[in-house]
Amino acid sequence: MEEPKVNPELAEQLKKLQEKYAVMGQDLSSYLDGLLYSDYLTYWDYIHLDTLLSLQNPKTSFPDEHIFIIYHQITELYFRLIILELEQITAKENIDEKFFIERLDRVNRYFAHLENSFDIMVKGMERDQFLKFRMSLLPASGFQSAQYRIIEFYATDFINLVAEKDRAAVQNGNNIDEVLLNLYWRSGATELATGKKTLTLQQFEKKYLDQFRELGISLATKNLNQLYKKYFSGNQNIIEHLREFDTLANVLWPLAHMKSAAHYLEKDPEDIKATGGTNWQKYLPPRFQKIIFFPELWSGQEKAEWGKAAFIRK
Numbered sequence: 001m002e003e004p005k006v007n008p009e010l011a012e013q014l015k016k017l018q019e020k021y022a023v024m025g026q027d028l029s030s031y032l033d034g035l036l037y038s039d040y041l042t043y044w045d046y047i048h049l050d051t052l053l054s055l056q057n058p059k060t061s062f063p064d065e066h067i068f069i070i071y072h073q074i075t076e077l078y079f080r081l082i083i084l085e086l087e088q089i090t091a092k093e094n095i096d097e098k099f100f101i102e103r104l105d106r107v108n109r110y111f112a113h114l115e116n117s118f119d120i121m122v123k124g125m126e127r128d129q130f131l132k133f134r135m136s137l138l139p140a141s142g143f144q145s146a147q148y149r150i151i152e153f154y155a156t157d158f159i160n161l162v163a164e165k166d167r168a169a170v171q172n173g174n175n176i177d178e179v180l181l182n183l184y185w186r187s188g189a190t191e192l193a194t195g196k197k198t199l200t201l202q203q204f205e206k207k208y209l210d211q212f213r214e215l216g217i218s219l220a221t222k223n224l225n226q227l228y229k230k231y232f233s234g235n236q237n238i239i240e241h242l243r244e245f246d247t248l249a250n251v252l253w254p255l256a257h258m259k260s261a262a263h264y265l266e267k268d269p270e271d272i273k274a275t276g277g278t279n280w281q282k283y284l285p286p287r288f289q290k291i292i293f294f295p296e297l298w299s300g301q302e303k304a305e306w307g308k309a310a311f312i313r314k
């Protein structure tokens, strides 16, 4: 019987493969055996579909709790996508305008999706079901989303994450531990009457605070605000993209999110308490926190109107 001919293209590929494995002291033939016996890749294995769909474990039997869990998971995946981009921007040597803008565009696109989809939380669940199943979730809160904080650390200096009203009390803005103590979400989740940290905050800090401190130190000279000042100061194109990011992350998403708190927690004779224990009407509105990643890119008037109706574009 005639031997099958190896076409030149295939022979060339085999040669390259042989070289690749030889460099590592590996035998190509064994790897080809592996290829022969391995199964074909499937879509469901590749994206771990069965695992993904097994990750929702409601605490109650109210069907809408599924929506609540899945939407949080979707948001965390978007946060992950945003962080992947921010990691690449801050790790890049010799950063240029094109790369910076392309990656910021990706971040802004993800945030816009999150803002636009938040109605799933506001209109997409039965209020009665929500108010019941949330009682089984105490004291957990989206407040404990570490990725949300990590995005903030990648975006700006620690001092810009102190609520505006507390900033004057910080003696040394370069002392990471002093600033860390005053981050807006740490003071926001403190019970006013007693000055004690909420349990939600205590648990969050126990798990993540050391990690946050390390990240803050490592990003001190290369967060986006620093990169802007170092490489792109005054560049209008970059300024537009950074302002868009600030608007989405610090006004539009927070307002979309706040609408859900208002929808579920505000209507009863006595306002319903937040699961994380904050005074959410004071804590959530961006016009009170005034967290701004890139304060130098906004005029005094824009900062004064931060989060107010005049600020919001249609």
Ligand code: HEM
Residues within 6 Å of the ligand: 071, 072, 075, 076, 121, 122, 141, 142, 143, 144, 145, 148, 185, 257, 260, 261, 264, 274, 275, 276, 277, 278, 279, 280, 283, 284
């Ligand atoms: C019905 C839907 C929701 C309601 C009623 C709600 C309510 C609240 C409230 C009251 C707070 C203040 C902290 C507290 O006391 O618990 C909060 C914080 C927070 N929630 Fe939600 N939330 C909802 C959905 C979500 C979703 C889907 C996410 C996505 C991960 C999320 C992420 C956050 C974050 C990141 C914070 C902290 C915000 C900050 O520190 O400025 N929430 N939420």
